[in-house]
Amino acid sequence: MPRTITVKGIGKAFAKPDYVVLSMHLVSQNMDYEETMHSASLRIQHLTETLVSLGFDKADLKTTNFNIETDYNSEKDCNGNYHRVFNGYKVIQDLKLAFDFDTNRLATALSAISGCISNPELSIRFTVKDATAINEEMLRSATVNAKRKAEILCEASGVELGQLMAIDYNWGELDIYSHTRYDMADECMAAPMMERSIEIEPDDIETTDTATFVWEIK
Structure with a gap:
């Protein structure tokens, strides 16, 4: 059985945010089922019309969750x-x-949405439109990091690093968002002054991930 060395590589990558994601949460409730569905439909309709009036396409508004449930009090x-x-x-x-x-x-969209009768709960995050480059940079960084660790360990142990035998990586979804928070009170967003934007520069996105490498020891 060949001797091996197993090392976990830590990869890091940085990117400048170039994309905004507005998340909206709507809750409609009524004692009558039909009235509840009608109210929910109207709120979506008004929100969509508001966004279309700003130049967005109807298809730009994506549903990420839709849930119908019964509510009870104790x-x-x-x-x-x-x-x-x-x-x-x-x-x-x-x-x-x-x-x-x-x-x-962004300022125009926030002002219009907050003034819409749909009145959704809002949250704003900054990310990148294409995550491919930052993912590739991070994987390369993890590979270089792991190999350097393996070389140092082998050198300190008086052995020679052999061929790469295996790579273990979890292809999970990464959180590629800036840590910059963009918060504003509802009263401020609804005001006409909200349309006067303030230039902001979101913090760079920093992503970290790991991969495990197994090398042969000669």
Whole structure:
């Protein structure tokens, strides 16, 4: 059985954000099922119309989650016993709108969305439109890091590094987002002044991942 050395390589990569992702959360609730569905449909319709009026395409608004559920409250009766009381039907919708980063367009979109009668909960994140380059840079970095570690360990141990025998990498989804937070009170977003954008420069995206390499020891 050949002697081997196993090393975990740590890869890092950096990128400048060039893409904005607006996440929107909508909740519609009513005691009547049909009224709940109608209300949810109207809120989506108004939100879509608002975005189309800004120059976005209807297809730009993507649904990331759609859930219909029944809601109950826990109430105590005169004997001190708790009972589930029906509180209505609830439709939960999560949507996202992504576009090239531009402070003016972002400010205009936020102002219009916050003034829309749909009144969604908003969150803003900065990322990259094409994650291919940053993923490749990170994998190369992990490979170089692992090989350098293996060479140092072999040199210190008085042995020679042989052929690469195996690579183990988990192809999971990476969190490729800037740590920059863009928060604003609802009262500020609804104000006409919101359309006057402030130039911001989101922090660079830093991604880290690992891969495990196995080399033969000569």
